[in-house]
Amino acid sequence: MTKALPLLEFTDVHVHFPIRAGFFKKEVGRIRAVNGVSFTIRKGQAFGLVGESGCGKSTVARAALRLEEATSGSIRYAGEHISLFTGEERIKFRKRMQAVFQDPFSSLNPRMKAGQIIAEPIRVHGVKPAGEVRAEVDRLLELVGLPLRFANLYPHEMSGGQRQRIGIARALALGPELIVADEAVSALDVSIQAQIITLLEDLQRDLGLTYLFIGHDLSVVRHICDQVAVMYLGRIVEMAPSEELFANPTHPYTRALIDAVPNPDPAAEAGRHIEPLQGEVPSPANPPSGCVFHPRCPLATDRCRQEAPDLGPVAPEHSVACWNAG
Amino acid sequence: MAAYVLRRLIGSVLVMWAVATLVFFMLRLVPGDPIAAMLADVGGPEEIAAMKAKLGLDRSLLVQYGLWFSNALQGDLGASIYGSRVPVTQIIAEAIPRTLSLSLLSFVIAIVIALPAGIISATRRNTLTDNAVSFLAFLGLSMPDFWLAILLIIIFAANLQWLPAVGYIPLAEGFWPWLRHLILPAIAIGTAFSAIIARMIRSSLLEVLSSDYMRTARSKGLTPRMLMFGHALPNAMIPVITVMGIAFALLISGAVVVENVFAIKGLGRVLIEGILNRDYPVVQGAILVVSAIFVFSNLIVDLLYGVIDPRIRLH
Numbered sequence: 112m113t114k115a116l117p118l119l120e121f122t123d124v125h126v127h128f129p130i131r132a133g134f135f136k137k138e139v140g141r142i143r144a145v146n147g148v149s150f151t152i153r154k155g156q157a158f159g160l161v162g163e164s165g166c167g168k169s170t171v172a173r174a175a176l177r178l179e180e181a182t183s184g185s186i187r188y189a190g191e192h193i194s195l196f197t198g199e200e201r202i203k204f205r206k207r208m209q210a211v212f213q214d215p216f217s218s219l220n221p222r223m224k225a226g227q228i229i230a231e232p233i234r235v236h237g238v239k240p241a242g243e244v245r246a247e248v249d250r251l252l253e254l255v256g257l258p259l260r261f262a263n264l265y266p267h268e269m270s271g272g273q274r275q276r277i278g279i280a281r282a283l284a285l286g287p288e289l290i291v292a293d294e295a296v297s298a299l300d301v302s303i304q305a306q307i308i309t310l311l312e313d314l315q316r317d318l319g320l321t322y323l324f325i326g327h328d329l330s331v332v333r334h335i336c337d338q339v340a341v342m343y344l345g346r347i348v349e350m351a352p353s354e355e356l357f358a359n360p361t362h363p364y365t366r367a368l369i370d371a372v373p374n375p376d377p378a379a380e381a382g383r384h385i386e387p388l389q390g391e392v393p394s395p396a397n398p399p400s401g402c403v404f405h406p407r408c409p410l411a412t413d414r415c416r417q418e419a420p421d422l423g424p425v426a427p428e429h430s431v432a433c434w435n436a437g
Numbered sequence: 438m439a440a441y442v443l444r445r446l447i448g449s450v451l452v453m454w455a456v457a458t459l460v461f462f463m464l465r466l467v468p469g470d471p472i473a474a475m476l477a478d479v480g481g482p483e484e485i486a487a488m489k490a491k492l493g494l495d496r497s498l499l500v501q502y503g504l505w506f507s508n509a510l511q512g513d514l515g516a517s518i519y520g521s522r523v524p525v526t527q528i529i530a531e532a533i534p535r536t537l538s539l540s541l542l543s544f545v546i547a548i549v550i551a552l553p554a555g556i557i558s559a560t561r562r563n564t565l566t567d568n569a570v571s572f573l574a575f576l577g578l579s580m581p582d583f584w585l586a587i588l589l590i591i592i593f594a595a596n597l598q599w600l601p602a603v604g605y606i607p608l609a610e611g612f613w614p615w616l617r618h619l620i621l622p623a624i625a626i627g628t629a630f631s632a633i634i635a636r637m638i639r640s641s642l643l644e645v646l647s648s649d650y651m652r653t654a655r656s657k658g659l660t661p662r663m664l665m666f667g668h669a670l671p672n673a674m675i676p677v678i679t680v681m682g683i684a685f686a687l688l689i690s691g692a693v694v695v696e697n698v699f700a701i702k703g704l705g706r707v708l709i710e711g712i713l714n715r716d717y718p719v720v721q722g723a724i725l726v727v728s729a730i731f732v733f734s735n736l737i738v739d740l741l742y743g744v745i746d747p748r749i750r751l752h
Contacts, residue, residue, distance in 0.1 A: 176656055205658030217649040221748055222671050231667075232657040265747045281653070 124184035146345035159336030209282040213294035215274035226262030272303035351429035471715035515718030525722035536703035543627035550631035555638025577632035586625035603700040626691035682738030
């Protein structure tokens with residue numbers, strides 16, 4: 112397989128939030144939400160980012176969308192640094208990368224009809240002349256499998272799955288190459304999740320989209336993504352092609368996550384022994400020394416407590432940040 | 438919708454009837470006999486009795502109430518018991534434009550101050566600007582309106598002599614003379630009102646600005662202006678409209694006090710004079726009108742909901 116061009120590249124990206132206190136709002140600490148993250152998403156790829164709540168995966172998404180500025184490191188889109196985009200370029204960049212957000216109940220403006228929600232970006236960016244906006248909205252509704260009459264409905268008149276389809280149509284309105292799906296199906300019922308995932312897969316095939324798919328449900332990520340990165344406390348701890356990661360999870364954290372996925376067969380599930388992960392996720396304001404996972408790791412050694420491991424290859428295209436790997 | 442409006446209108450009329458009835462009987466419970474006071478120096482018991490008979494005050498309370506009520510239904514609110522016995526409807530018809538001019542101008546001034554203040558303090562949350570705006574709002578809220586009125590008169594009328602201290606010129610005699618006479622009282626009333634609204638806009642806007650659909654709107658690549666006026670403000674105004682409706686009552690009660698300071702013979706002054714003189718028909722008439730303003734401004738707010746928030750269905 113020849114490799115497609117890199118579309119989105121993160122190189123040692125940090126996103127820190129200052130903690131301020133006192134009368135003079137002095138910085139007393141930092142929340143290291145994203146702490147040195149590097150990855151590359153190639154054109155046409157579906158890249159999955161998984162981890163527990165608070166591990167920084169949504170901050171990665173926000174940084175990619177420039178809803179959050181990176182503290183250091185570089186984020187490049189099609190080879191260009193996104194932090195350098197200004198004015199025109201920034202608007203052009205907006206058209207190329209769009210987002211589908213988690214909660215379809217709160218992510219749509221309650222005072223706008225679905226048709227207006229989808230039409231707004233088309234109008235604002237002048238994607239289509241005014242006379243063709245209506246037809247474009249109809250085309251997008253059809254694309255996401257909604258009847259055209261939905262253009263006249265308000266978000267509160269729709270179900271969660273229907274709203275998420277509106278959210279996807281809205282994201283597609285600007286004809287983007289890359290869609291950031293931040294927990295795009297997590298808020299939906301399982302049966303609706305399956306429909307939306309199928310829709311996302313169809314759209315990827317038909318429109319040649321690239322996905323940054325963020326989730327915490329491993330079975331969903333496994334289904335849709337061809338490359339997966341596991342995040343823990345602001346760092347990527349393991350990254351591999353989907354099949355490889357699920358077949359040979361190497362980082363103890365990845366293994367624990369995969370073990371935690373319930374088996375749909377009740378008989379097999381009943382007999383299965385799971386070793387649950389001990390302890391809590393430490394605070395990103397005060398991360399542990401050495402490997403950030405060591406306080407919860409069953410394999411932790413003295414070295415783990417003192418030195419932080421870097422992401423290193425254990426197999427072709429499979430890298431892990433663990434002293435005990437490989 | 439039509440059924441809803443009809444139902445609310447019937448309800449409004451019932452409320453006004455209840456208020457009028459309550460006021461009718463409460464007024465007569467207040468100690469003090471207007472006729473005895475009126476004729477204290479000039480008449481003996483016979484004259485007082487004759488005057489009472491003439492004004493119908495010698496009959497039983499229930500009969501008086503029945504008469505007043507049936508006349509009121511026909512649009513006749515009686516006449517002042519003093520002097521040349523001016524009809525109450527005429528007194529009120531003269532007072533209403535003054536009070537409404539004053540209240541509406543206060544309302545406009547309040548919004549003109551509150552809207553930018555609320556937006557600025559919400560978008561610059563916890564900065565020096567926000568704190569300054571909050572401090573001013575607090576000051577405005579805690580300052581009694583009659584005191585502010587006197588202060589304004591001292592500064593702008595007495596010392597600087599920019600604006601007149603007292604009086605009222607009807608709008609028909611020119612916009613500028615009308616406005617000149619109303620600016621100071623309108624500021625005195627509108628300040629507290631604007632403080633309430635600015636605080637409300639701030640908190641409501643902060644909530645909306647952190648909402649998921651604002652993130653969605655930002656990711657569409659809209660300009661800050663489109664974000665604020667297209668998405669944030671329309672949603673943030675929903676709770677603000679409620680407060681405005683309730684606080685409109687504040688404007689009217691503010692007008693009662695401030696009209697007296699500026700010697701504007703509006704509803705407030707009519708009401709106060711009526712109460713002091715135990716001029717029963719005048720007080721009843723004025724309160725009927727004030728209750729109508731309350732009831733209908735609340736009705737308008739409820740109807741506005743359906744317009745500004747599509748999630749609310751009126752039925």
